[in-house]
Amino acid sequence: MRLKDISPKTLPNPCFLLTRNPDHLTRRLVRERIQQALKGEVRRISLRSIDPGEIFEIIQTGDLFSSRNIYIVEDLDAVKMKQWSEMISALETQKSEDRIIFMVEDSKRIPDQARKSRNFIELKVDPEQDIVPVLRSYLQNSGFDIDRSIIDYMINIYQDDLGALEREIEKIRYYFWGEESISLERIQSVLADSPEVNAVNYSRCLLKGDKKEALIHLKKIENWEVNFQLVLGTITGFLLRNLEKNYSTASSIRKLNQLARLDFFVKSKSQLPWRHLEFFTINS
Known part of the structure; x- marks a missing residue:
């Protein structure tokens, strides 16, 4: 599934969404798209900070003032295989109006029962449709007038490591702070040794x-x-x-x-x- 195809109809509930990339940029793109498509406030749950058994206490309590709660559960690599059966059983008791989306970065870290179900979806981030608008908007909001050639150059270099792309964008923003226009040659000189x-x-x-x-x-x-x-x-x-x-x-x-x-x-x-x-x- 492409990021733009996320909608209430295409996302089963609960959903195991395979993103492969654990970087902040990918997670941000997915969260923003889910919030836009499902029209609700997204709550993030990291399994590095809580015990897996506590997830459903949080979900069942929910937000009493919201008719629909959207939960994105991250860092599934912290869940041991023996804990998965309890989690999957608990999913059967969730409220239908709530949405639970598990962000999967390594499909081998979840049991076959989940991986082979219709609730398991592989998500593909498309550089042109998903990354380009974010980069352009971010740099323009920082006051930079950027040429498309700069975006093409950065995506060509960094699309296999979106975490590095995000770090280099911050470097450019800091390095050229206060300038209105940036040339491709200057970008290349700053990033030449990366x-x-x-x-x-x-x-x-x-x-x-x-x-x-x-x-x-x-x-x-x-x-x-x-x-x-x-x-x-x-x-x-x-x-x-x-x-x-x-x-x-x-x-x-x-x-x-x-x-x-x-x-x-x-x-x-x-x-x-x-x-x-x-x-x-x-x-x-």
């Missing part, structure tokens, strides 16, 4: 066969001491989009296959992941 930018530049060099330049970008990424799997996700995401746009490049397919094998190897052999990626670059 891990995500270097991961994309690394990918471009990889496709061109420029191993020397690719290794330079790889070293810059490594110096940031970032999560290796996130870097690999950015590289893989860029190669996939390149493949979708060009419908051809056998080099993209070959690199993706090699990266998939590398990813599997790194997960099974946790030592020295950066050395593995260097070796992959030299021998690809």
Whole structure:
């Protein structure tokens, strides 16, 4: 399901909504859309701050002054599998006018009973329809006159890590505070050394066969001491989009296959992941 398709008819009750991304931006987009579509006040419940058994006490008490309560339950990874059966049984006693939406970021963390039910929905965030309006509005509300090329550049770099996108937007807002107009060149200069930018530049060099330049970008990424799997996700995401746009490049397919094998190897052999990626670059 796309974010724009959320409505009272498309969301079952209760609903297990798979978002995959745990970042603040994705959660914010989903909450705003749910509140807009279901026309009610949204209450957030984090299972990191309360015991799972307390959820339904909160829900059953509800807001006595509201005819409809909407609850978004987050951080399901805190729920142990043996607690799920109690939760699912308790769902059967909820009031029909109330809405309960569980935000799922890892489908393996919920039981098959929930995952295989019609109440389980995978949500897809579309960069063009969901992210672009938010970025444009946020920067314009901060007093910046921005060109579409800036938004395209940032989405191309950060769409595989929306958490990083949100952090970089804050950096831009702080860095250019008080200025009315920002050029793409200045944005690129500010973000030039970020891990995500270097991961994309690394990918471009990889496709061109420029191993020397690719290794330079790889070293810059490594110096940031970032999560290796996130870097690999950015590289893989860029190669996939390149493949979708060009419908051809056998080099993209070959690199993706090699990266998939590398990813599997790194997960099974946790030592020295950066050395593995260097070796992959030299021998690809």
